[in-house]
Amino acid sequence: MLKRLNDPQLGREMIRKVRERAARLTERLGRAVTLMEVCGTHTMAVSGTGLRGLLSGLVELRSGPGCPVCVTPARDIEQIIAFARLSGVTVATFGDMVRVPGAQSSLERERAGGARVQIVYSPADALQLARDNPRWEVIFIGVGFETTAPLAAVSIKQAAELGLTNFSIYSVHKLVPPVMGALLGAGDLKVDGFILPGHVCAVTGSRAFAFIGEEYGIPAVVAGFTPVDILDALYVLLDLIQAGDHRVVNGYRWVVRDDGNLKAQRAITDCFYTGDAAWRGFGVVEGSGLFIRDQYAQYDATQKFAGAGPASVAGPGLATERVGKSTTTGGFGTGDFLEPRGCRCGELLRGLITPPDCALFGGKCTPASPAGPCMVSSEGACAAYYRYVTNQPRLPGVVNANSGAAGSGAGCRKVEL
Amino acid sequence: MAVVLLAHGDGGLLTRELVEGVFLKYFNNPQLRQLSDSAVLSLPGGRLAMTTDAFVVEPIFFPGGDIGKLAVCGTVNDLAVSGALPLYMTASFTIEEGFRLADLERVVASMAAACTEAGVEVVAGDTKVVPRGHVDKLFITTAGVGLVPEKVDWGYHRPVPGDAVLVNGSLGNHGLTVLAARENLGLDGALASDCAPLNNIIKLLQKHCPGIKMMRDLTRGGLATAAKEIAEACGLDICLQEEALPLDPVVRGAADILGLDPLYLANEGKFLAIIDPAQAAKAVDILSQNSYGRNARVIGEVCAGSGNVYLQTPLGGTRLLSLQAGQPLPRIC
DSSP states (O other), X not given: OHHHHTOHHHHHHHHHHHHHHHHHHHHHHTSOXXXXXXXXXXXXXXXXXXXXXXXXTTEEEEEOSOOTXXXXXXXXXXXXXXXXXXXXXXXEEOGGGGGOOOSSOOHHHHHXXXXXXXXXXXXXXXXXXXXXXXTSEEEEEEOOSTTXXXXXXXXXXXXXXXXXXXXXXXXXXXXXXXXXXXXXHTSOOOOSEEEEEHHHHHHHOGGGGTHHXXXXXXXXXXXXXXXXXHHHHHHHHHHHHHHTOOOEEESOTTTOOSSOOHHHHHHHHHHEEEEEEEETTTEEEEEEEEEEOGGGGGGXXXXXXXXXXXXXXOSSOGGGOOOSOOGGGSSOOOTTOOOOTTOOHHHHHTTSOOGGGSTTBTTTBOSSSOSSGGGTSTTOHHHHIIIIISOOOOOXXXXXXXXXXXOOOOOOOOOOO | OOOOOGGGGSSSHHHHXXXXXXXXXXXXXXXXXXXXXXXXXXXXXXEEEEEEEEEOOSSSEETTXXXXXXXXXXXXXXXXXXXXXXXXXXXXXXXXXXXXXXXXXXXXXXXXXXXXXXXXXXXXXXXXXXXTTSSSSXXXXXXXXXXXXXXXXXXXXXXXXXXXXXXXXXXXXXXXXXXXXXXXXXXXXXXXXOOOOOHHHHHHHHHHOTTEEEEEEOOTTHHHHHHHHHHHXXXXXXXXXXXXXXXXXXXXXXXHHHTOOGGGSXXXXXXXXXXXXXXXXXXXXXXXXXXXXXXXXXXXXXESSSSOEEEEOTTXXXXXXXXXXXXXXXXXO
């Protein structure tokens, strides 16, 4: 089946069908169909496969709040940096977080200044780091959605079973359905349909997103991540839009069940409770954060290192602090979240703009020198655009042996191999 | 305060900024400004190619090689892809206090074996031992010299639109192998580095395919970064076909799971060659008969343009390849 899901011939045939269907719909609407891909992995896939260009003029794909690094607000980044500055602490983190800029620093810069920052591939790796180095205080940065939270929960339970005293988690885990509710509740998003995150739905179940169709009248399809998966989801979604059908369809049935993965859900609820959490670009979203239960308080970095916040943030409860406007009042504010000046990551995450709409994009904000997280994360929309879609500025200095003799930029033509 | 970051050493965009902003600012000469794998110097008796490199891999022993083999292959390949016949090299060892003597001997024996295969000799060396913690186990710095045959004229000035672009085999094996070994990703036995001295196979190619225009070693930054550097330096575009790229299924699958792009992963036994299209098939045929070129492929062509690298995807779309920006980092979910 995997071979079929990556079959280019099938993919090309499906593109033809998707384009046909989109053309009909575009003609009816008098504009391109606008869809939001909620998940960062989808964002990278549609850019990396060239799908964005292939559907240009027919389907406009907007990125949503589905990159866990991108939605981590600046104040949480500041808190993480504050942890890294503590003597004797090793911050264990997924690689993407290392380069996300705070107000004046990043984990990468702290590491260059002597902080101990260790890249890990899972919470289990962070736990092992703590077991192997009993004299270190290991703080795992718990960034992620429903997909990574169960693994963090398991590591907390294991730490408790082992009686580890040098391991804790800074939980900034977030839940996708509540932020989708907030996104739609704000009323300023104009999309015709959603491509829903297959990995998240594998845990939550597709039913967790049924409200999108029922309450907001917008169809959605749960999608996998191969080109054929995504094209199939697009095809179904365009069909739903054409028919005025507002259902949420599970297009990833071999992985996603209606009720999701009950075991993973249980792991989450065993270790975490839900509370209000701050999202970059959204402010506080009610019931969207996962926080460590009191039963496991000794593994909660916010409690264990309660005095270690940045100057403007005192003690625990940082991630639940209500700043800016609540989603229940409509609209979003950034409050004192200290976004980088000119950075429009927040609007991007709310689907209001595309990366080139930001004045910093490609100039003051590049992968080498990012202003905001969407340019850093391997799932970030700006990184995807910059890497796959746009022309990058030329760097001076390299000898150009053919200068003056270059062609007219004919671009790529089919090469017979 | 600007400081040197790990990402300044990844061979991509930040490395370029460091080279431009610091080294070229003071070491300003036409040879260095070419930023080639070796400098080819015209001397009264002929043309000499010269290169230097430092090796700091972690772990120092990995499937398919070790830091010693890497040091010899890296130096030899830098010379060979510049059209030179490697002759001599030097090696400087910076050793951490407490490093096991048996491991040092294992590394040096591995270097000697690679030298024998490549037909080069280590003719001078240096040893420094530093206090524990001042280096990570063992660093090796090498220099290499070779002679460029009279008829060889390779370089950024040679490619023209229509030239074929080929590689001598599967991409990304070394980068993923070292990453898997370092991070204990559980891919033991499924992956090995492609670390190999390529001078003999390149010499064979030189003999039978005089239409070679230039070559590049596909080390840090992988195929994508090397192609982008070539395109920029030539002022031409390079158009690659994703379906033609040789990738081991394990590399493809593991990179996909980790969220890494194999086109940016390092290789230590791979080169990219730009060649007269009339000789491309012959070159692939010659390479395919050698163990270091078994999966050789034509992967695209040089196009008129202005320094971009385009990758045509299997779906028929196009995406741009750029210089690597920061270390390849695994994604979260």
